[in-house]
Structures are given as C-alpha cells and as structure tokens.
Amino acid sequence: MKLFHLSDLHIGKIVNGYEMWEDQRYVFDQILAYVREEQPDAVMIAGDIYDKAVPSAKAVTEFDEFLTELADSGTIILIISGNHDSAERLDFASSIMKKQNIYMKGTYGGEAMKVTMQDKWGDVNFYLMPFVKPSNVKNTLSDLTEEPEKESAALTYTEAMQQAVAAMQVDPGKRNVLIAHQFVVGAMRCDSEEISVGGIDQVEADVFRDFDYVALGHIHSPQNVGSEHIRYCGTPLKYSFSEAGQQKSATV
Numbered sequence: 001m002k003l004f005h006l007s008d009l010h011i012g013k014i015v016n017g018y019e020m021w022e023d024q025r026y027v028f029d030q031i032l033a034y035v036r037e038e039q040p041d042a043v044m045i046a047g048d049i050y051d052k053a054v055p056s057a058k059a060v061t062e063f064d065e066f067l068t069e070l071a072d073s074g075t076i077i078l079i080i081s082g083n084h085d086s087a088e089r090l091d092f093a094s095s096i097m098k099k100q101n102i103y104m105k106g107t108y109g110g111e112a113m114k115v116t117m118q119d120k121w122g123d124v125n126f127y128l129m130p131f132v133k134p135s136n137v138k139n140t141l142s143d144l145t146e147e148p149e150k151e152s153a154a155l156t157y158t159e160a161m162q163q164a165v166a167a168m169q170v171d172p173g174k175r176n177v178l179i180a181h182q183f184v185v186g187a188m189r190c191d192s193e194e195i196s197v198g199g200i201d202q203v204e205a206d207v208f209r210d211f212d213y214v215a216l217g218h219i220h221s222p223q224n225v226g227s228e229h230i231r232y233c234g235t236p237l238k239y240s241f242s243e244a245g246q247q248k249s250a251t252v
Contacts (some may be wrong), residue, residue: 206226
C-alpha cells in the first residue's frame with residue numbers, strides 16, 4: 001500500500017510581510033502531479049491546513065481547489081486539524097465528504113476517526129487523531145471513566161495521548177497507522193512554529209508503540225523521531241529563515 005504523507009500547508013501564510021499565495025499554488029500543483037504519477041492509495045494531511053483559525057475566503061478557496069483536484073485523482077484523502085486550524089470549521093460537511101472518499105476529523109470528542117482500507121494482505125486501520133490539549137482529553141474521557149463529582153489531577157501531554165490512544169483500542173495484530181498533530185520528544189523545531197514555554201507540550205514517542213506508521217504534523221522540519229516509523233514530513237514550503245537550507249518534500 002502506497003501512502004502520501006503531507007502536513008502543515010498553512011494556507012494563507014504571510015512570511016515577513018510577503019504573501020505566499022503563488023508559492024503555495026505552485027507547490028500544490030507539484031504535489032498533484034506527484035499524486036497522478038505515483039497513484040497512492042491514500043493521501044494523509046496531518047493538520048494545520050490553514051495558517052489561522054479563521055481563514056480568509058481566498059484561503060478557503062485555495063484549499064477547496066486543491067482538495068477537489070486531489071479527489072479527482074481517485075485517491076482516498078485523510079485529514080485532521082492542527083493547532084492553527086479551527087476544529088469546528090474543518091468538520092463542516094465532513095459527513096457528506098465521506099461519500100467522496102474524503103475523511104476529515106477536526107474536533108475531538110473522546111474518540112479518533114477510524115478508517116479501514118484493504119490490500120492483498122488484508123486490513124490496514126487508519127486512526128485520525130486531531131490536535132488535542134490535555135484539557136480536551138481530560139474533559140471528554142473523564143466523563144466516561146470517572147466517578148461523578150470526583151476530581152482528578154491535570155494531565156501532561158504524554159498522559160493525555162496515552163489515554164487517547166488507549167481509548168482507540170488498537171489491535172496490535174493488525175496493521176495500524178496513526179495520523180496526529182503533536183510535538184514528540186526529540187523533534188527539531190523551527191522558528192516558524194509555536195513553542196510552549198518549558199516544552200510542556202512534548203509527548204513521549206513510546207506512546208505510539210502499537211502503530212506501524214505514525215504520520216505526524218506540527219514540526220516543520222522533515223525528520224524521524226524516536227523511531228523510523230514515527231515521521232514528520234515537514235512543510236511543503238519554507239516558512240522561516242531557519243528553514244532556508246532545508247530540502248522540502250512529501251513523504252511517500
């Protein structure tokens with residue numbers, strides 16, 4: 001099974017006063033050409049579709065055109081929200097889009113979206129896990145697991161992801177792919193990313209041990225972290241001076 005891993009499109013991005021519209025359209029056309037040439041079974045977009053929670057009309061139009069052309073290629077499309085996106089806005093019309101093989105998971109309500117695909121070896125389970133903070137996990141999962149009126153301590157990002165992954169009830173006997181948008185311990189950051197003071201947003205890589213591949217977004221530098229199967233594909237464009245020397249790409 002051949003997969004394309006993209007993330008952090010940041011449509012509508014302005015870098016040092018320079019609007020990136022033409023650059024973004026150019027790289028989207030390159031991605032579409034690669035999709036038509038390689039014919040992947042699925043394209044995964046791991047969050048930060050837009051650069052702002054309330055994207056401009058032009059940004060929405062750009063994504064609409066890109067998504068339409070991706071869908072016309074016949075591939076299955078799997079999308080989650082990132083920390084820059086409005087989760088609720090990204091969920092709009094998601095039920096209708098499923099009929100076109102476009103699966104979008106914007107909000108987290110205690111569960112990840114599970115999409116199962118088949119190849120000649122059987123099932124491959126894809127889990128779509130949008131960007132979450134510990135409070136999101138605590139508020140949704142605690143309603144299901146804790147006694148009424150019982151208070152619990154605040155969760156760390158690692159603990160939150162441990163609980164979110166546990167709730168997926170992943171079968172390690174199957175092939176499993178996770179699409180997520182988090183900061184994994186050891187990843188190399190760039191200037192264009194949001195940084196939490198003290199690195200409190202870090203997640204231990206061991207949380208993802210039951211997955212055969214983890215398609216991550218959030219970090220702009222392409223890199224493996226913690227293991228060869230845990231991967232940041234990076235941004236398709238350079239969004240800061242610290243990225244000037246990087247070779248941008250899509251992970252296949």
